Amino acid sequence: MPQPRFQRRKEQRPAEITQAALEAFAEHGYAATRVDDVAKRAGVSKGLLYLYFKTKEELFKAVIRSVVVPRIDALKTDIADTELSAEEFLRGPFLEFIKKLPDSPARIVVRLMIAEGPKHPDLTAYYCDKVISGGLAALRQLISRGVRQGEFRQSSLDEFPQLLVAPALLSIVWRTLFQKHYPLDTDKLLETHIELILRAIKVEQGDARGGAM
Amino acid sequence: MPQPRFQRRKEQRPAEITQAALEAFAEHGYAATRVDDVAKRAGVSKGLLYLYFKTKEELFKAVIRSVVVPRIDALKTDIADTELSAEEFLRGPFLEFIKKLPDSPARIVVRLMIAEGPKHPDLTAYYCDKVISGGLAALRQLISRGVRQGEFRQSSLDEFPQLLVAPALLSIVWRTLFQKHYPLDTDKLLETHIELILRAIKVEQGDARGGAM
DNA sequence: ATACTTACTGACCCAGCAGTCATTAAGATA
Protein backbone atom coordinates (compact mmCIF):
# COMPACT_ATOMS: atom_id res chain seq x y z
CA MET A 1 0.00 0.00 0.00
CA PRO A 2 1.77 3.09 -1.22
CA GLN A 3 2.09 6.25 0.82
CA PRO A 4 -0.31 8.85 -0.40
CA ARG A 5 1.56 11.22 -2.67
CA PHE A 6 0.83 14.08 -0.33
CA GLN A 7 -1.31 15.02 2.61
CA ARG A 8 -3.64 17.93 3.00
CA ARG A 9 -2.48 19.92 5.99
CA LYS A 10 -3.85 23.37 5.54
CA GLU A 11 -3.09 24.41 9.11
CA GLN A 12 0.59 23.57 9.37
CA ARG A 13 1.70 24.56 5.88
CA PRO A 14 2.32 28.25 6.41
CA ALA A 15 4.53 27.69 9.45
CA GLU A 16 6.43 24.90 7.69
CA ILE A 17 7.01 27.13 4.70
CA THR A 18 8.18 30.17 6.66
CA GLN A 19 10.51 27.93 8.63
CA ALA A 20 11.97 26.52 5.42
CA ALA A 21 12.24 30.01 4.01
CA LEU A 22 14.08 31.22 7.09
CA GLU A 23 16.66 28.49 6.62
CA ALA A 24 17.04 29.19 2.92
CA PHE A 25 17.34 32.94 3.44
CA ALA A 26 19.90 32.30 6.17
CA GLU A 27 22.08 30.48 3.68
CA HIS A 28 21.73 32.59 0.56
CA GLY A 29 20.03 35.83 1.56
CA TYR A 30 16.68 36.88 0.19
CA ALA A 31 17.47 37.82 -3.38
CA ALA A 32 19.58 34.78 -4.15
CA THR A 33 17.09 32.27 -2.75
CA ARG A 34 14.83 30.56 -5.28
CA VAL A 35 11.23 30.07 -4.36
CA ASP A 36 11.55 26.57 -5.71
CA ASP A 37 14.27 25.85 -3.19
CA VAL A 38 12.11 27.03 -0.32
CA ALA A 39 9.30 24.80 -1.55
CA LYS A 40 11.60 21.78 -1.76
CA ARG A 41 12.87 22.34 1.77
CA ALA A 42 9.31 22.52 3.00
CA GLY A 43 8.54 19.29 1.13
CA VAL A 44 5.96 21.04 -0.96
CA SER A 45 5.46 22.15 -4.53
CA LYS A 46 6.10 25.67 -5.68
CA GLY A 47 2.48 25.97 -6.68
CA LEU A 48 1.31 25.31 -3.15
CA LEU A 49 3.64 27.90 -1.77
CA TYR A 50 2.03 30.45 -4.04
CA LEU A 51 -1.32 29.37 -2.69
CA TYR A 52 -0.35 30.50 0.79
CA PHE A 53 1.85 33.47 -0.10
CA LYS A 54 0.93 35.75 -2.94
CA THR A 55 4.50 36.69 -3.86
CA LYS A 56 8.06 36.04 -2.78
CA GLU A 57 8.01 39.39 -1.05
CA GLU A 58 4.95 38.46 1.00
CA LEU A 59 6.75 35.31 2.07
CA PHE A 60 9.72 37.40 3.13
CA LYS A 61 7.58 39.63 5.29
CA ALA A 62 5.87 36.65 6.87
CA VAL A 63 9.26 35.18 7.76
CA ILE A 64 10.39 38.34 9.51
CA ARG A 65 7.17 38.62 11.45
CA SER A 66 7.22 35.01 12.52
CA VAL A 67 10.61 35.43 14.20
CA VAL A 68 10.32 38.92 15.55
CA VAL A 69 7.09 39.03 17.44
CA PRO A 70 7.59 36.40 20.15
CA ARG A 71 11.10 37.45 21.17
CA ILE A 72 10.49 41.09 21.78
CA ASP A 73 7.32 40.41 23.70
CA ALA A 74 9.28 38.19 26.04
CA LEU A 75 11.78 40.93 26.89
CA LYS A 76 9.09 43.52 27.40
CA THR A 77 7.08 41.50 29.88
CA ASP A 78 10.29 40.44 31.62
CA ILE A 79 11.20 44.03 32.31
CA ALA A 80 7.72 44.97 33.37
CA ASP A 81 7.28 42.04 35.75
CA THR A 82 10.68 41.65 37.34
CA GLU A 83 11.28 41.96 41.06
CA LEU A 84 14.97 42.57 40.56
CA SER A 85 16.77 45.85 40.99
CA ALA A 86 17.83 47.54 37.76
CA GLU A 87 21.45 46.49 38.20
CA GLU A 88 20.52 42.92 38.97
CA PHE A 89 18.27 42.85 35.94
CA LEU A 90 21.01 44.11 33.67
CA ARG A 91 23.54 41.61 35.00
CA GLY A 92 21.01 38.79 34.93
CA PRO A 93 18.09 38.46 32.52
CA PHE A 94 19.15 41.26 30.20
CA LEU A 95 22.65 39.90 29.78
CA GLU A 96 21.25 36.44 29.15
CA PHE A 97 18.89 37.86 26.57
CA ILE A 98 21.56 39.61 24.53
CA LYS A 99 23.93 36.66 24.88
CA LYS A 100 21.41 34.47 23.11
CA LEU A 101 20.86 36.80 20.18
CA PRO A 102 23.99 36.07 18.13
CA ASP A 103 23.04 32.40 17.83
CA SER A 104 19.31 32.78 17.45
CA PRO A 105 17.18 33.39 14.37
CA ALA A 106 17.49 37.03 15.33
CA ARG A 107 20.85 36.93 13.62
CA ILE A 108 19.24 35.99 10.35
CA VAL A 109 16.53 38.56 10.71
CA VAL A 110 19.03 41.30 11.39
CA ARG A 111 21.00 40.41 8.30
CA LEU A 112 17.84 40.28 6.20
CA MET A 113 16.55 43.56 7.54
CA ILE A 114 19.79 45.36 6.87
CA ALA A 115 20.06 43.93 3.39
CA GLU A 116 16.45 44.21 2.28
CA GLY A 117 14.85 46.67 4.69
CA PRO A 118 15.37 49.75 2.53
CA LYS A 119 13.44 48.08 -0.29
CA HIS A 120 10.44 47.32 1.92
CA PRO A 121 9.40 50.50 3.72
CA ASP A 122 6.22 49.05 5.16
CA LEU A 123 8.09 46.10 6.61
CA THR A 124 10.69 48.42 8.07
CA ALA A 125 7.99 50.55 9.63
CA TYR A 126 6.44 47.45 11.10
CA TYR A 127 9.76 46.25 12.48
CA CYS A 128 10.51 49.69 13.81
CA ASP A 129 7.20 49.80 15.57
CA LYS A 130 7.16 46.25 16.96
CA VAL A 131 10.79 45.69 17.80
CA ILE A 132 12.64 48.93 18.08
CA SER A 133 10.20 51.31 19.74
CA GLY A 134 8.90 48.66 22.07
CA GLY A 135 12.28 47.31 23.06
CA LEU A 136 13.84 50.70 23.62
CA ALA A 137 10.90 51.98 25.61
CA ALA A 138 11.23 48.99 27.91
CA LEU A 139 14.93 49.63 28.41
CA ARG A 140 14.37 53.31 29.02
CA GLN A 141 11.87 52.40 31.65
CA LEU A 142 14.36 50.08 33.31
CA ILE A 143 17.02 52.75 33.46
CA SER A 144 14.63 55.36 34.79
CA ARG A 145 13.63 52.98 37.52
CA GLY A 146 17.27 52.59 38.43
CA VAL A 147 17.67 56.35 38.63
CA ARG A 148 14.50 56.82 40.63
CA GLN A 149 15.59 54.28 43.19
CA GLY A 150 18.99 55.80 43.63
CA GLU A 151 20.97 52.98 42.02
CA PHE A 152 22.04 54.95 38.97
CA ARG A 153 23.09 58.52 38.64
CA GLN A 154 21.37 60.76 36.13
CA SER A 155 23.08 60.27 32.78
CA SER A 156 22.35 60.53 29.08
CA LEU A 157 21.94 56.78 28.91
CA ASP A 158 18.18 56.96 29.32
CA GLU A 159 18.13 59.21 26.29
CA PHE A 160 20.10 56.60 24.34
CA PRO A 161 19.13 53.13 25.51
CA GLN A 162 20.47 52.00 22.13
CA LEU A 163 23.88 52.05 23.78
CA LEU A 164 22.86 49.07 25.86
CA VAL A 165 22.25 46.89 22.81
CA ALA A 166 24.89 48.20 20.41
CA PRO A 167 27.41 45.49 21.33
CA ALA A 168 24.74 42.86 20.77
CA LEU A 169 24.30 44.14 17.23
CA LEU A 170 28.03 44.05 16.76
CA SER A 171 28.13 40.48 18.06
CA ILE A 172 25.44 39.46 15.64
CA VAL A 173 27.25 41.00 12.70
CA TRP A 174 30.54 39.54 13.81
CA ARG A 175 29.07 36.09 13.95
CA THR A 176 27.63 36.31 10.47
CA LEU A 177 30.79 37.66 8.89
CA PHE A 178 34.01 37.21 10.76
CA GLN A 179 33.64 34.47 13.33
CA LYS A 180 35.65 31.94 11.41
CA HIS A 181 38.33 34.34 10.24
CA TYR A 182 38.65 36.09 13.56
CA PRO A 183 36.94 34.37 16.48
CA LEU A 184 35.38 36.53 19.15
CA ASP A 185 34.05 35.48 22.53
CA THR A 186 30.81 37.37 22.27
CA ASP A 187 29.61 36.25 25.69
CA LYS A 188 32.61 37.75 27.36
CA LEU A 189 32.40 40.85 25.23
CA LEU A 190 28.83 41.40 26.32
CA GLU A 191 29.68 40.79 29.98
CA THR A 192 32.47 43.31 29.73
CA HIS A 193 30.13 45.80 28.19
CA ILE A 194 27.55 45.52 30.96
CA GLU A 195 30.33 45.80 33.48
CA LEU A 196 31.64 49.00 31.91
CA ILE A 197 28.23 50.59 31.58
CA LEU A 198 27.35 49.83 35.16
CA ARG A 199 30.62 51.27 36.36
CA ALA A 200 29.85 54.41 34.39
CA ILE A 201 26.31 54.96 35.62
CA LYS A 202 26.21 53.60 39.14
CA VAL A 203 26.16 56.20 41.87
CA GLU A 204 29.51 56.06 43.57
CA GLN A 205 29.38 54.89 47.12
CA GLY A 206 32.17 55.47 49.55
CA ASP A 207 33.07 51.84 48.83
CA ALA A 208 35.69 52.57 46.12
CA ARG A 209 35.50 48.99 44.95
CA GLY A 210 37.99 49.72 42.21
CA GLY A 211 39.01 46.16 41.31
CA ALA A 212 39.99 45.14 37.84
CA MET A 213 37.26 43.63 35.76
CA MET B 1 29.27 70.43 -35.01
CA PRO B 2 28.19 67.52 -32.84
CA GLN B 3 30.04 66.41 -29.76
CA PRO B 4 32.03 63.30 -30.37
CA ARG B 5 29.86 60.34 -29.45
CA PHE B 6 32.29 59.30 -26.76
CA GLN B 7 35.75 59.95 -25.51
CA ARG B 8 38.52 57.55 -24.81
CA ARG B 9 39.51 57.90 -21.20
CA LYS B 10 41.15 54.70 -20.22
CA GLU B 11 42.55 56.10 -16.96
CA GLN B 12 39.44 57.51 -15.36
CA ARG B 13 36.96 54.85 -16.39
CA PRO B 14 37.44 52.34 -13.58
CA ALA B 15 37.04 54.96 -10.86
CA GLU B 16 33.98 56.41 -12.58
CA ILE B 17 32.43 53.01 -12.87
CA THR B 18 33.06 51.96 -9.28
CA GLN B 19 31.66 55.28 -8.12
CA ALA B 20 28.52 54.75 -10.18
CA ALA B 21 28.28 51.21 -8.91
CA LEU B 22 28.54 52.39 -5.33
CA GLU B 23 25.60 54.70 -5.87
CA ALA B 24 23.54 52.03 -7.57
CA PHE B 25 24.32 49.43 -4.91
CA ALA B 26 23.43 51.98 -2.25
CA GLU B 27 19.96 52.33 -3.73
CA HIS B 28 19.10 48.77 -4.61
CA GLY B 29 21.66 46.52 -2.99
CA TYR B 30 23.99 44.30 -4.98
CA ALA B 31 21.70 41.57 -6.26
CA ALA B 32 18.93 43.89 -7.41
CA THR B 33 21.23 46.26 -9.30
CA ARG B 34 21.50 45.73 -13.05
CA VAL B 35 24.89 46.06 -14.62
CA ASP B 36 23.22 48.08 -17.35
CA ASP B 37 22.08 50.61 -14.76
CA VAL B 38 25.59 50.99 -13.40
CA ALA B 39 26.86 51.57 -16.92
CA LYS B 40 24.22 54.21 -17.62
CA ARG B 41 25.06 56.06 -14.41
CA ALA B 42 28.70 56.05 -15.39
CA GLY B 43 27.74 57.37 -18.83
CA VAL B 44 29.18 54.32 -20.47
CA SER B 45 27.98 51.27 -22.32
CA LYS B 46 27.61 47.91 -20.68
CA GLY B 47 30.17 46.49 -23.02
CA LEU B 48 32.81 48.89 -21.81
CA LEU B 49 32.10 48.02 -18.23
CA TYR B 50 32.84 44.41 -19.03
CA LEU B 51 36.09 45.51 -20.55
CA TYR B 52 37.29 46.80 -17.20
CA PHE B 53 35.59 44.30 -14.88
CA LYS B 54 35.33 40.66 -15.80
CA THR B 55 32.07 39.99 -13.96
CA LYS B 56 29.52 41.74 -11.82
CA GLU B 57 31.10 40.11 -8.80
CA GLU B 58 34.52 41.52 -9.66
CA LEU B 59 32.94 44.93 -9.90
CA PHE B 60 31.42 44.43 -6.47
CA LYS B 61 34.74 43.58 -4.92
CA ALA B 62 36.39 46.55 -6.58
CA VAL B 63 33.72 48.83 -5.11
CA ILE B 64 34.30 47.58 -1.60
CA ARG B 65 38.04 47.95 -1.90
CA SER B 66 37.82 51.43 -3.32
CA VAL B 67 35.95 52.68 -0.28
CA VAL B 68 37.58 50.71 2.45
CA VAL B 69 41.26 51.14 1.95
CA PRO B 70 41.73 54.90 2.30
CA ARG B 71 39.56 55.34 5.39
CA ILE B 72 41.12 52.72 7.56
CA ASP B 73 44.60 53.80 6.65
CA ALA B 74 43.76 57.32 7.78
CA LEU B 75 42.67 56.15 11.23
CA LYS B 76 45.69 53.92 11.65
CA THR B 77 48.24 56.59 10.90
CA ASP B 78 46.28 59.07 13.01
CA ILE B 79 46.60 56.87 16.04
CA ALA B 80 50.23 56.11 15.42
CA ASP B 81 51.26 59.73 14.89
CA THR B 82 49.20 61.65 17.39
CA GLU B 83 50.71 63.75 20.13
CA LEU B 84 47.49 63.68 22.13
CA SER B 85 46.88 61.71 25.29
CA ALA B 86 44.66 58.68 24.89
CA GLU B 87 41.67 60.44 26.43
CA GLU B 88 42.13 63.51 24.26
CA PHE B 89 42.41 61.31 21.23
CA LEU B 90 39.19 59.49 22.03
CA ARG B 91 37.30 62.71 22.66
CA GLY B 92 38.79 64.40 19.61
CA PRO B 93 39.91 62.65 16.44
CA PHE B 94 38.36 59.29 17.25
CA LEU B 95 34.98 60.76 18.04
CA GLU B 96 35.12 62.81 14.85
CA PHE B 97 36.00 59.71 12.90
CA ILE B 98 33.07 57.64 14.10
CA LYS B 99 30.70 60.60 13.80
CA LYS B 100 31.45 60.77 10.10
CA LEU B 101 30.83 57.10 9.43
CA PRO B 102 27.02 57.04 9.39
CA ASP B 103 26.91 59.54 6.52
CA SER B 104 29.89 58.30 4.59
CA PRO B 105 30.19 55.57 1.96
CA ALA B 106 31.13 53.37 4.87
CA ARG B 107 27.43 53.07 5.53
CA ILE B 108 26.88 51.53 2.14
CA VAL B 109 29.84 49.23 2.45
CA VAL B 110 28.65 47.96 5.80
CA ARG B 111 25.25 47.18 4.39
CA LEU B 112 26.75 45.45 1.38
CA MET B 113 29.15 43.43 3.47
CA ILE B 114 26.43 42.23 5.80
CA ALA B 115 24.16 41.33 2.93
CA GLU B 116 26.67 39.77 0.54
CA GLY B 117 29.69 38.99 2.67
CA PRO B 118 28.76 35.40 3.43
CA LYS B 119 28.58 34.68 -0.30
CA HIS B 120 32.08 36.03 -0.96
CA PRO B 121 34.49 34.42 1.48
CA ASP B 122 37.59 35.82 -0.14
CA LEU B 123 36.22 39.34 0.01
CA THR B 124 35.26 38.87 3.62
CA ALA B 125 38.73 37.61 4.42
CA TYR B 126 40.19 40.64 2.69
CA TYR B 127 37.88 42.99 4.56
CA CYS B 128 38.61 41.25 7.81
CA ASP B 129 42.31 41.61 7.24
CA LYS B 130 42.39 45.18 5.97
CA VAL B 131 39.67 46.81 8.01
CA ILE B 132 38.91 44.80 11.07
CA SER B 133 42.26 43.48 12.23
CA GLY B 134 44.03 46.68 11.36
CA GLY B 135 41.49 48.97 12.94
CA LEU B 136 41.15 46.97 16.11
CA ALA B 137 44.88 46.62 16.55
CA ALA B 138 45.23 50.38 16.32
CA LEU B 139 42.55 50.89 18.95
CA ARG B 140 44.05 48.28 21.23
CA GLN B 141 47.33 50.08 20.98
CA LEU B 142 45.68 53.37 21.89
CA ILE B 143 44.08 51.90 24.97
CA SER B 144 47.26 50.20 26.07
CA ARG B 145 49.06 53.49 25.78
CA GLY B 146 46.44 55.06 28.01
CA VAL B 147 46.94 52.36 30.58
CA ARG B 148 50.69 52.55 30.42
CA GLN B 149 50.63 56.28 31.00
CA GLY B 150 48.35 56.05 33.98
CA GLU B 151 45.30 57.62 32.34
CA PHE B 152 43.22 54.47 32.24
CA ARG B 153 42.90 51.69 34.71
CA GLN B 154 43.45 48.12 33.60
CA SER B 155 40.18 46.82 32.20
CA SER B 156 38.90 44.25 29.74
CA LEU B 157 38.41 46.97 27.18
CA ASP B 158 41.76 46.36 25.56
CA GLU B 159 40.67 42.78 25.06
CA PHE B 160 37.50 44.02 23.35
CA PRO B 161 38.24 47.22 21.47
CA GLN B 162 35.14 46.34 19.45
CA LEU B 163 33.17 47.94 22.27
CA LEU B 164 34.53 51.31 21.22
CA VAL B 165 33.03 51.07 17.76
CA ALA B 166 29.84 49.12 18.45
CA PRO B 167 27.71 52.28 18.73
CA ALA B 168 29.12 53.46 15.42
CA LEU B 169 27.88 50.27 13.80
CA LEU B 170 24.52 50.79 15.42
CA SER B 171 24.42 54.36 14.13
CA ILE B 172 25.18 53.19 10.63
CA VAL B 173 22.45 50.59 10.71
CA TRP B 174 20.01 53.03 12.25
CA ARG B 175 20.65 55.52 9.50
CA THR B 176 20.07 52.99 6.76
CA LEU B 177 16.89 51.61 8.25
CA PHE B 178 15.10 53.70 10.82
CA GLN B 179 16.20 57.29 10.55
CA LYS B 180 13.04 58.52 8.91
CA HIS B 181 10.67 56.46 11.02
CA TYR B 182 12.48 57.13 14.26
CA PRO B 183 15.07 59.89 14.12
CA LEU B 184 18.19 59.51 16.21
CA ASP B 185 20.86 62.08 16.95
CA THR B 186 23.78 59.82 16.23
CA ASP B 187 26.36 62.50 17.00
CA LYS B 188 25.02 62.93 20.49
CA LEU B 189 24.69 59.20 20.93
CA LEU B 190 28.34 58.73 20.07
CA GLU B 191 29.42 61.56 22.36
CA THR B 192 27.45 59.98 25.18
CA HIS B 193 29.09 56.67 24.49
CA ILE B 194 32.63 58.07 24.66
CA GLU B 195 31.68 59.90 27.83
CA LEU B 196 30.40 56.71 29.47
CA ILE B 197 33.37 54.63 28.41
CA LEU B 198 35.82 57.20 29.69
CA ARG B 199 34.01 57.42 32.98
CA ALA B 200 34.25 53.67 33.26
CA ILE B 201 37.92 53.29 32.45
CA LYS B 202 39.61 56.45 33.70
CA VAL B 203 41.60 56.10 36.87
CA GLU B 204 39.72 57.96 39.55
CA GLN B 205 41.41 61.06 40.81
CA GLY B 206 43.39 60.41 43.93
CA ASP B 207 43.59 56.83 42.81
CA ALA B 208 47.24 56.18 42.18
CA ARG B 209 46.97 52.75 40.63
CA GLY B 210 49.32 52.92 37.67
CA GLY B 211 50.29 50.48 34.97
CA ALA B 212 51.50 47.60 37.10
CA MET B 213 49.14 44.74 37.74
C1' DA C 1 -20.18 3.74 -3.54
C1' DT C 2 -20.67 8.32 -5.68
C1' DA C 3 -20.34 12.98 -6.10
C1' DC C 4 -18.15 16.96 -4.66
C1' DT C 5 -14.72 20.29 -2.77
C1' DT C 6 -10.23 21.95 -2.55
C1' DA C 7 -5.29 21.17 -1.15
C1' DC C 8 -1.75 20.17 -3.92
C1' DT C 9 1.16 19.23 -8.14
C1' DG C 10 4.49 20.28 -11.81
C1' DA C 11 5.01 21.49 -16.56
C1' DC C 12 4.94 25.63 -18.70
C1' DC C 13 5.60 30.68 -19.84
C1' DC C 14 8.16 34.70 -20.53
C1' DA C 15 10.41 38.89 -18.73
C1' DG C 16 14.59 40.43 -17.35
C1' DC C 17 19.31 40.35 -17.07
C1' DA C 18 24.50 38.77 -17.06
C1' DG C 19 27.61 38.38 -20.34
C1' DT C 20 29.31 38.43 -25.71
C1' DC C 21 31.05 40.13 -29.98
C1' DA C 22 30.95 42.15 -34.57
C1' DT C 23 31.23 46.79 -35.63
C1' DT C 24 32.41 51.78 -35.09
C1' DA C 25 35.01 55.72 -34.40
C1' DA C 26 38.46 58.42 -31.32
C1' DG C 27 42.80 59.65 -31.37
C1' DA C 28 47.72 58.50 -31.97
C1' DT C 29 51.55 57.97 -35.47
C1' DA C 30 54.21 59.28 -39.22
Place this chain on the structure above:
DNA sequence: TATCTTAATGACTGCTGGGTCAGTAAGTAT
Protein backbone atom coordinates in the same frame (compact mmCIF):
# COMPACT_ATOMS: atom_id res chain seq x y z
C1' DT D 1 46.29 62.85 -45.21
C1' DA D 2 46.16 58.10 -44.84
C1' DT D 3 46.85 54.26 -41.65
C1' DC D 4 46.60 51.77 -37.47
C1' DT D 5 45.30 50.66 -32.72
C1' DT D 6 42.05 50.05 -29.38
C1' DA D 7 38.47 52.36 -26.44
C1' DA D 8 33.84 52.17 -26.77
C1' DT D 9 29.24 50.73 -28.53
C1' DG D 10 24.73 48.29 -28.46
C1' DA D 11 22.17 44.63 -30.55
C1' DC D 12 21.99 40.03 -29.48
C1' DT D 13 21.72 35.49 -26.76
C1' DG D 14 20.87 31.99 -23.52
C1' DC D 15 19.33 31.06 -19.26
C1' DT D 16 17.51 31.65 -14.84
C1' DG D 17 13.75 32.03 -11.90
C1' DG D 18 9.20 34.30 -10.43
C1' DG D 19 4.71 33.40 -11.19
C1' DT D 20 0.53 30.65 -13.51
C1' DC D 21 -2.92 27.23 -14.23
C1' DA D 22 -4.97 23.04 -16.01
C1' DG D 23 -5.13 18.90 -14.04
C1' DT D 24 -4.91 15.36 -10.01
C1' DA D 25 -6.01 13.14 -5.95
C1' DA D 26 -6.91 13.54 -0.78
C1' DG D 27 -10.44 13.93 2.13
C1' DT D 28 -15.64 14.70 3.10
C1' DA D 29 -20.45 14.52 2.81
C1' DT D 30 -24.38 11.87 1.44
